[in-house]
Amino acid sequence: MFDFLDLERYDLVGAFWVTVQLTVFSGIGALVWGTVLASMRVSPVPVMRAFGAAYVNVVRNTPLTLIIVFCSLGLHQTLGVALMGGRDFDTINFRLAILGLAAYTASFVCEAIRSGINTVPVGQAEAARALGLSFTQVLRLIVLPQAFRSVVAPLANVLIALTKNTTVAAAIGVGEAALLMKDMIENESDAVLLVFGTFALVFILLTLPTGLLLGRVGKRVAVKR
Amino acid sequence: MSAVSVTKDEDTAPAAEPLVVLDNVNKHFGALHVLQDIDLSIAPGEVVVVIGPSGSGKSTLCRTINRLETIDSGSISIDGRPLPAEGRELARLRVDVGMVFQSFNLFAHKTVLENVTLGQLKVRRKGKAEAEERARALLDRVGVANQADKYPAQLSGGQQQRVAIARALAMEPKVMLFDEPTSALDPEMINEVLEVMQQLARDGMTMVVVTHEMGFARSAANRVVFMADGRIVEEATPEQFFSNPRSDRAKDFLSKILAH
Numbered sequence: 001m002f003d004f005l006d007l008e009r010y011d012l013v014g015a016f017w018v019t020v021q022l023t024v025f026s027g028i029g030a031l032v033w034g035t036v037l038a039s040m041r042v043s044p045v046p047v048m049r050a051f052g053a054a055y056v057n058v059v060r061n062t063p064l065t066l067i068i069v070f071c072s073l074g075l076h077q078t079l080g081v082a083l084m085g086g087r088d089f090d091t092i093n094f095r096l097a098i099l100g101l102a103a104y105t106a107s108f109v110c111e112a113i114r115s116g117i118n119t120v121p122v123g124q125a126e127a128a129r130a131l132g133l134s135f136t137q138v139l140r141l142i143v144l145p146q147a148f149r150s151v152v153a154p155l156a157n158v159l160i161a162l163t164k165n166t167t168v169a170a171a172i173g174v175g176e177a178a179l180l181m182k183d184m185i186e187n188e189s190d191a192v193l194l195v196f197g198t199f200a201l202v203f204i205l206l207t208l209p210t211g212l213l214l215g216r217v218g219k220r221v222a223v224k225r
Numbered sequence: 226m227s228a229v230s231v232t233k234d235e236d237t238a239p240a241a242e243p244l245v246v247l248d249n250v251n252k253h254f255g256a257l258h259v260l261q262d263i264d265l266s267i268a269p270g271e272v273v274v275v276i277g278p279s280g281s282g283k284s285t286l287c288r289t290i291n292r293l294e295t296i297d298s299g300s301i302s303i304d305g306r307p308l309p310a311e312g313r314e315l316a317r318l319r320v321d322v323g324m325v326f327q328s329f330n331l332f333a334h335k336t337v338l339e340n341v342t343l344g345q346l347k348v349r350r351k352g353k354a355e356a357e358e359r360a361r362a363l364l365d366r367v368g369v370a371n372q373a374d375k376y377p378a379q380l381s382g383g384q385q386q387r388v389a390i391a392r393a394l395a396m397e398p399k400v401m402l403f404d405e406p407t408s409a410l411d412p413e414m415i416n417e418v419l420e421v422m423q424q425l426a427r428d429g430m431t432m433v434v435v436t437h438e439m440g441f442a443r444s445a446a447n448r449v450v451f452m453a454d455g456r457i458v459e460e461a462t463p464e465q466f467f468s469n470p471r472s473d474r475a476k477d478f479l480s481k482i483l484a485h
Contacts, residue, residue, distance in 0.1 A: 044311075126293055127330035127389075131344035131396060132320035134313060141347065146334050223333045224378040 004184065004191035005198065015180035016202055022097060022166040022176055023206075027159055029102030034109025038147075039139055041114055052110070060107040064100070064168050071100040072172035090175065097169035105162045112154040116147030121225075152218030159214070160207045177202070242305070244269045244400055244431050245290060250299035252285060259285050260296070261455040267400070272432045274442040274463075277452035278478060283435045284327075286452065287404045290433065291322040304399060320348055323393030327405040329385040331377035331392070337364065338373040341392045349396065356395075363391040367421050383414030387421055400431040407438055439482065443467060451475045 005012070040052035059067070075081040076096055120143050128138040167178035177199060184195045243266035252260040259282045267273050275283045288294040289301060292308055292315060301308045303322060309315045331340050341360035345351045351359075364370045367387040369380070377385055386406055393401060403422065407415040419441050426432060426445045436442065442449055442463055449466040451459040453474045459466065467483075470476045 121328075121330075123326055123328050123330035124332060127324070127326060127332070127392075129316075130291055130293065130319055130322070130324035131392070132316045132318075132348040133344070134316050137347055141343065142332055149334065224376060225333050 002194070004188040004194055010180060010184055012180065012198075012202075015175060015177045016206075018094070018174065018176040019163070019166050020206070022094075022101060022169055022174070023159075023163045026098045026101035026105060026166070027162055029098065030105035030109050030158075030162065031155075033102060033106035035113060035144070037106060037110035038113035038117065039144075041110065042117055042139070042143075044135060056107045056110050059104055060111070062104075064104050064165055065171055067104050068097060068100040068168050068171055071096040075099075089173070093169075093172045093174050097166075097172060097174045101162065101165060101169070105158060105165070108158045108161070109155065112151045112158055113144075113147055115154070116149075116151035117143055119150045120146045146223050149218075149221045149223050152214055152221065156211050156214035156218070159210055163207050163210070164203060242269075243267060244271075244304055245433070246300075246302050247286075247290070248300045248302075250286075250289065250296050250301060252282075252289065252294065252296050259455050260289070263299070263457060265450065265457065267431060267433060269399075269431055270429045271447045272426045272430075272434065272445055273448050273450055274446035275433065275435045275450045275452060276437070276439070276442060276478075277458075281452040282455040283452045284404050287402050287433060287435045290400075290402055291319050291324055293324075316348075320344075320396050321399045323396060323398035323401040325386070325389050325393055325401065325403045325406045327408050329377070329382070329389045329409070331385055331389055333377055336374050336376055337369065337380070337388050340377070340388060341395050344392065344396050360391070360395060363394050364388070366394075366424075367391045368417070381414060382410045383417045386410065386414075386418045390418075390421055390425070394425075400433065401425065403432065403434040403436065405435050405437070407436065437482075439467070451478070453478070 007013070037052050037055060040048040041056070043049060043052075072093055076092060081096075124142055124146065125138050128142040133141065166176055169176055170178040170182065173179070181195060181199045185192055188195055245265075245267040247263050247265040250260055250263040251258070261282075263286060265273075265286075275286060277283050285294055289296050290303075292301075292310075295310075303318060306318065308318060331337075332343065335343065338357065338360055341363060342353070342356040345356035345359065346353065349356075361370060361373060364373055367390055369384050369387050369391070372380055372384060372388070377388070380388065390401075390406075406422070407418050410418065415438070419438060422432070422434070422441065423445050434441070434446075444463075446463045449459075449461055449463050450457055451461075451466065451470075451472070451474075459470065459472045459475045461471070466475070467479065470479055
């Protein structure tokens with residue numbers, strides 16, 4: 001029954017390892033960039049607020065496939081962007097996929113963090129300002145730490161969505177799980193349902209613990225008022 | 226409002242160079258003119274208690290002094306320097322102005338000790354040991370030294386407000402603003418906060434206190450400022466104000482609150 005799962009022929013572990021790498025690297029990128037965007041959206045400088053709002057609304061409403069394909073065809077092949085001098089096709093597209101995923105996911109991270117900022121009572125920032133802290137200090141020391149603690153669960157949702165969104169990287173030939181699945185569906189056409197089932201199961205194995213773990217973390221770090 | 230006239234008392238005129246000066250300050254919230262031509266000078270060491278009915282602009286007045294509220298016209302200066310509009314200059318000036326809020330506003334994700342050391346470390350750039358030593362001394366002074374490692378949510382309202390006072394004092398401010406510091410407290414906790422404030426007043430701290438505690442106004446104030454409808458209606462010593470208010474608006478206010 002499991003003849004289709006020929007691990008000699010199909011590098012299932014390797015493919016999912018690429019999926020995990022895509023998730024981790026673009027997740028870190030999205031968290032950093034999303035935090036910067038959220039800071040822009042609450043900043044007192046109108047230009048920054050406008051940029052943050054425009055970025056989020058454009059990127060959030062653009063299909064991920066478009067962004068990923070743009071990274072490869074637009075950024076790399078037309079504009080000649082090669083991230084950190086990667087030479088071979090695989091490395092370049094792997095990095096471009098991370099860039100696209102991070103840029104896209106950052107808009108959702110930004111909105112999650114911004115909703116977290118809104119849960120922090122305005123008096124917290126007022127008290128910090130009254131002590132003489134600057135805007136960036138107020139944000140970094142008082143507002144963001146409390147905002148993050150209240151959005152761990154929504155951020156877990158974003159991370160789960162990101163894990164599954166990495167499959168779009170197959171569109172530019174990154175050798176992650178979805179690309180392997182396409183291969184297997186073609187070659188093992190008599191076991192298509194089992195192929196689907198296998199990939200679905202491994203994705204669940206990746207994402208389910210993430211959700212459960214971060215759910216617990218969220219409860220533990222919640223700010224008591 | 227035609228019957229309202231500003232009456233000032235000559236005895237309370239500050240002799241020294243004033244520490245806080247508000248000159249012809251105006252502010253609107255939309256159509257509402259919350260502060261109307263406010264002139265107020267506060268001398269070093271003076272305790273000014275601002276009282277008045279709800280919506281009279283007294284909290285707004287208090288918050289303009291460290292620019293948590295902007296003003297539309299007029300000027301405010303602290304220790305001879307005009308209050309800057311924005312940025313680092315403003316942050317630097319706020320260091321000299323301690324503020325205590327109605328809702329305490331202790332940093333919820335930091336311990337009591339961290340609340341009191343934060344400003345010293347990040348604004349005054351003191352060393353950790355020095356900041357903690359000062360914080361513990363101040364917490365001891367306001368009577369909550371044994372709560373230093375707890376989080377604000379684990380403290381009673383009165384304890385939280387005393388920590389908030391210690392947090393403000395840690396910055397060694399020249400003037401302290403109190404915006405209805407006891408209004409959110411259970412009756413039995415009001416006195417513990419007022420006692421700390423009384424002690425502070427006796428120690429010579431310059432204070433602006435917005436409050437409904439008439440007992441505190443009587444015993445601790447050098448001067449009572451009575452506000453109504455966005456104006457300063459009457460300024461007098463507490464004895465004069467409470468025994469012999471001059472304006473009709475103040476008489477009306479006192480008759481309502483002192484009736485029982």
